[in-house]
Amino acid sequence: MSTSRPVPWPAPTTVAPVHAEVSVPGSKSITNRALVLAALADGPGQIDGALDSRDTRLMADALGTLGATMTWDGDSITVVPGPLHGGEVRCGLAGTVLRFLPAVATLADGEVVFTADEEARHRPMSTTLDSLTALGADIVGSGDPDTPLPFRVVGHGGLRGGEVHIDASASSQFVSGLLLAGSRFDEGVTVVHEGAAIPSQPHVEMTVAMLREAGVHVDVEFNRWHVSPGPVRARHRQVEPDLSNATPFLAAAAVTGGSVLVRDWPQTTTQPGDQFRTILSDMGAEVEYHAHTRSLLVRGTGPLNGISWDMHDIGELTPTVAALCALATGPSTLSGIAHLRGHETDRLAALEAELTAVGCGVTQTADGLVIDPAPLHAPDGAVWHTYADHRMATAGAVLGLVVPGIVIEDITTTTKTLPDFESRWQQMIAG
Template sequence: MGILGYSSPRFELPGDDHGTRDQDGPRSPVWSAPVAREPLSARLALPGSKSLTNRELVLSALADEPTLLRAPLHSRDSALMVDALRSLGTTIEESGGGPYGPDLLVTPGELSGGVPIDCGLAGTLMRFGPPVAALALGPVTFDGDAAARRRPMRTTIDSLRGLGVDVVDDGRAALPFTVHGTGRVPGGELGIDASASSQFVSGLLLAAPRFDEGLLLTHTGDRLPSLPHIEMTLAALQARGVDARATGEASWRVAPGPIAGGEVTLEPDLSNAAPFLAAALIAGGTVRIADWPRTTTQVGDSLRELLTEFGAEVSRDGDDLVVDGGPGLVGGRELPGVTLDLSAGGELAPTIVALAALASGPSRITGIGHLRGHETDRLAALATELNALGGRVTEEEDGLSLEPAPLSARPGRPWQSYEDHRMATAGALVGLAVPGVEVADIGTTAKTLPQFPELWARLLGATPIVPA
């Protein structure tokens, strides 16, 4: 069995045949989601983690010495981060690499402003970039796609002001805004409400070693979503020799000091593995993901438990994670309904909700109210698109409830992606079991996985290729 791969040495949006889009412009023709016809037997190697790649890019730019990032993700989100850091004075060069693109050699430079930064729709950039810009000398203006201007940014703006940084946003509490850096940030103690996104915490922690006094940060809100992402940030800091630790359930301390460079190898993106692994439950058969880490801070690792809730058998075979879906839904197997709290791994919700919509029993997915502020309001989007297929999905304050219902595609009414990569992949997953599903703007998957349409086709039986 070969490894399904796709050579993409430089990031580009997929072509029009994949339903790509111009920024804030018209969409090209829809993508016909393939239907599962036979059990799967596939092994995939996936590109690097987006969450880890963008964290390591920031730390590399702030480090005391160069860093070689091996197997980083090359996608729209990571390309925007690279462009942003280059514009601030960091040198980032391509160096060798593998099937999904070159390694990156990052050499820190003196940070300077006087530049605009395009955030696209990347939450990591719009939350991680401003604290870095505060360390630069001169104004840095942040803006992005039209949808990015709807994403919550008040906490980033208020937190920088709380640290003595001048931020001009004309009262919007959203993009666009300008950070007027002075080349230093005093740091110290700060309280913020990060209820809308853990990225507000991570963005501050990543830059904190360069603050004069470091940072003692406390979350003041009622709940904190996606805590594993903060643990990922702390682990990345600690691996570079930074004294960074949790001091309570919702407080963290980062001491000022050097950030080591060296060499960092990125793990594959486990959240991007979600639709591929879930496909085994619908089509039947097995799907393997190569190089699944033994230990990781990625929330995608929880798929090992989540997919068993739907009846999958999950095991390891060497460095592979293996999901066996048995005969699968199309082979006559019923998927049970589930009751799950995804507060620690909300980015997996579109895949899990898509499976639940195909289940034979009722389901309730909670802990995902914060997804209303992601690339789109994911709760409303999932409910709208599944109900358009005949589903029975009800929005709740903090989640979704689903009742069993037969799904069928409506001619002329494609599954909408809402400029959200995970909505696009959820549509592809539903399309495995529902003939005639068409996905609008499949090219939005370029945000974190430009190769998705090709990998999805090969998953379902096209001739595998072995990465060079």
């Protein structure tokens, strides 16, 4: 179970527009994929610009438990692969650890036990476990389909691999987890998705791009990925800033009528967070990309427009976008995000509860939310609950800029992906 203690945090309110330049640390998604590939590589590698957060430390510690050597030096990590062996993998709340490492564990010589925080124990896992079993893995489940953790992967030093048909409509991580380790399977792996559209498709594209950068041969067709058997080449990687972590700061410009510039924004990227700039533009903010300085500038120009957006590929942005919609001049519809009911918490229910508590009209649909803005206020003694979800915490912070009295239940949830969020937020407000 999680050992963190709730730390109520009065969200800062500002009566003046926010004007600031900010930077955000490396992408969690890229860092954790890079760690897996480096641990499976044919020699030592280095990752620069890595994110140092709870999720990435959990991934590094887990791979260290399985046999790799991880040496941190600031935001650089040197990874020396080693023979994989058994041990306990503590997943915390990290979906990437939970869904990526069972495939790696099949290559170990020994038994690997997977445990996690209480809040993660109900996250969907059957697709990962069933697909690995179909590929020849020896897995001992918890015996409770509703609570898959803890489970054990009995590694025999390798896996047959081959073709497997899965339903990844609940999470793109089911696909990425198989692809990342697939080149080390005897027959490689062919993953065929059968079901509704895969959410967060850009994350699968990120996985494919990083595999190819490591010399792994990947063929992609519609809903079909084939990874050929072969080595993962060791390399020196540079991690992009985490664009999803940048979104609350950019939102601050939009809601206060200010301006925020985020440095080192990549010109091209597979990160879903890049789409936030289009959402901001649709809502009426001014958005400029400066290629010569690799920076993104957002200016709040007045009232925000309501939007109708399919968030299927960018579900992780939903809490921040929902906060903006609650401050818009008209209703918004966010769709394509039924899968968010299986994230750190049921994010749709959480957003409905917390936005309703501050006066916003919110209705859940089969696959999303309808948000009908109204004058917002924080009742005396009310708390914005975070549900052990970092993005719920940052969404509350965005609203707190213009709604006095919002108290975030547990701001330490942000350490999952942005350990120093509080200080960065205060520095942004201070300009």
